[in-house]
Amino acid sequence: xxxxxxxRLWERALRAETLLEMLQHGSPEYLxxxxxxxxxxxxxxxxxxxxxxxxxxxHRVLHSAEKHAAxxxxxxxxxxxxxxxxxxxxxxxxxxxxLRKPLAALILAAxxxxxxxxxxxxxxxxxxxxxxxxxxxxESAALVMRMRQAATLRFFIPNPFIGDRRACS
Numbered sequence: 001x002x003x004x005x006x007x008r009l010w011e012r013a014l015r016a017e018t019l020l021e022m023l024q025h026g027s028p029e030y031l032x033x034x035x036x037x038x039x040x041x042x043x044x045x046x047x048x049x050x051x052x053x054x055x056x057x058x059h060r061v062l063h064s065a066e067k068h069a070a071x072x073x074x075x076x077x078x079x080x081x082x083x084x085x086x087x088x089x090x091x092x093x094x095x096x097x098x099l100r101k102p103l104a105a106l107i108l109a110a111x112x113x114x115x116x117x118x119x120x121x122x123x124x125x126x127x128x129x130x131x132x133x134x135x136x137x138x139e140s141a142a143l144v145m146r147m148r149q150a151a152t153l154r155f156f157i158p159n160p161f162i163g164d165r166r167a168c169s
Contacts, residue, residue, distance in 0.1 A: 003161045006022065010022060010159045011159060013150055014147050014150055015147075015149070015150055016041070016123075016149040016150045016152075017123060017126065017127070018150070019154070019157075020038075020122055020123050020126075023038075023119065023157070026160060031119070034157050035118040035119075036071070038119050038121065038122045038157070039068065039069035039118040039122070040066070040069045041126075041152065042112065042115075042125035043062060043065050043066045043113050044152055045109060045125040045149055046062050046106075046109040046112075046113050046125045046128075046129055048129060049105075049106060049128075049129035049130075049132045049145070051106040051109045052110070053106075054106040054107050055088075055107065057085050058107050059110070060081060061081045061084075061110050061111055061113065061114050062113055064114060065081075065113035065121070078114050081114055082111060082114035085110075089111040092104035092105075092111075093108065100135050101135065102135040102136040103132075105128045105129075105132035105135060106128070106129075109127075109129045112124030112127075126149050126153075129149070
């Protein structure tokens with residue numbers, strides 16, 4: 001796919017997952033330069049879905065991920081926060097999701113913001129935020145959320161296929 005077609009797809013994609021997949025082909029330097037924005041997007045997804053209200057531990061992890069994205073918290077401390085939430089995340093997967101509980105998806109959205117890889121954090125937080133919305137409000141609400149996520153990701157990361165931002169080709 002050439003840069004023009006990629007740029008058009010970037011502007012029209014309805015899901016953040018599509019946009020994040022497109023970024024995977026960027027140069028390592030470009031990906032490193034937009035890593036904080038990817039983590040900010042992950043945090044936005046979790047907050048937008050209501051993950052900050054999922055309990056003290058998810059709120060703390062989410063807050064730490066935001067501080068890391070801002071450059072005020074070292075990765076080692078973010079890893080420690082995520083490790084402290086590992087038991088809760090495991091329970092959310094094994095029990096909460098099996099029972100289709102929105103709270104479990106919210107917990108996982110918050111915890112995923114602290115993934116070591118900011119792009120994995122963005123994919124995971126977006127997925128679980130949309131899942132929480134689907135479990136709470138239905139498929140159509142989740143679809144609207146996914147479209148809002150794509151628009152928000154484009155806000156955080158402008159089209160990398162146009163002008164002097166051609167980092168993904």
